[in-house]
Amino acid sequence: MELDVARPANASEAATVLRVGCVTKSYEAHCVLNKVSFTLAGGERVALVGPSGCGKTTLLNCLGGVDRADSGSILLHGAALEKLSSDELAVLRRQRIGTIFQFFHLLPTLTAFENVELPLQLLNVPLRERRARVEKLLARVKLSHRGDTFPGQLSGGEMQRVAIARALAHQPALLLADEPTGNLDSANGEIILNLLAELSDESKTAMLMVTHSADAARICHRVLHMRDGVIVNETWPA
Numbered sequence: 001m002e003l004d005v006a007r008p009a010n011a012s013e014a015a016t017v018l019r020v021g022c023v024t025k026s027y028e029a030h031c032v033l034n035k036v037s038f039t040l041a042g043g044e045r046v047a048l049v050g051p052s053g054c055g056k057t058t059l060l061n062c063l064g065g066v067d068r069a070d071s072g073s074i075l076l077h078g079a080a081l082e083k084l085s086s087d088e089l090a091v092l093r094r095q096r097i098g099t100i101f102q103f104f105h106l107l108p109t110l111t112a113f114e115n116v117e118l119p120l121q122l123l124n125v126p127l128r129e130r131r132a133r134v135e136k137l138l139a140r141v142k143l144s145h146r147g148d149t150f151p152g153q154l155s156g157g158e159m160q161r162v163a164i165a166r167a168l169a170h171q172p173a174l175l176l177a178d179e180p181t182g183n184l185d186s187a188n189g190e191i192i193l194n195l196l197a198e199l200s201d202e203s204k205t206a207m208l209m210v211t212h213s214a215d216a217a218r219i220c221h222r223v224l225h226m227r228d229g230v231i232v233n234e235t236w237p238a
Helices: 056-063 086-096 112-122 127-140 156-168 186-203
Strands: 016-027 030-041 045-049 071-076 097-100 174-178 206-210 222-227 230-235
Touching: 016 056, 016 206, 030 056, 030 071, 030 206, 030 230, 045 056, 045 186, 056 071, 056 174, 056 206, 086 097, 097 156, 112 127, 112 156, 127 156, 156 186, 186 206
Parallel strands: 045 206, 045 222, 097 174, 174 206
Antiparallel strands: 016 030, 016 071, 222 230
């Protein structure tokens, strides 16, 4: 299934990959997101910071099409997520969104190569093209020699590098990273952050990263500070 979504007509709108307008989300009587609004441009890295329970993960789930906002608008390359059916949302996630998790979420029965290849298989990318893409990405994350290795045989840093390659394999418009260094030591965390910055610059992929780490926020162009479901401040790392 292909989404038939009109692309922005002018260059200024085309630069905006994600437009979030007055997004609200509640669970029972508890308001988790309260009229959240911001934009994200192609190639831009934005950190989302705030105390636990402030709504960061809920916002990420709404942006990734995993959960639905109660009201407001989320536009990803002109596609209004609130207007899509569940099947259309699933297609949009496969085509346009890449996700990196704190605990990697690699499939343990697949090799590193097969984990990176999986998103391309789901999109029916021809065999020769997908293998070429996987080989290029594994080389880019310096894991060409580990392609036949299963996740259980990889270090935490290696698993996260495989996860990054998998998230970028289908060339998404938007990369969502949920505490991508939260399960790594400082040395591996620095490697992952440098890699994310380099790859997002090269691919011009927009990235929103939830993090508690000041070091992680420093690789971003902007920092959105969230509290009690509201973006209360915006800063720019030094």
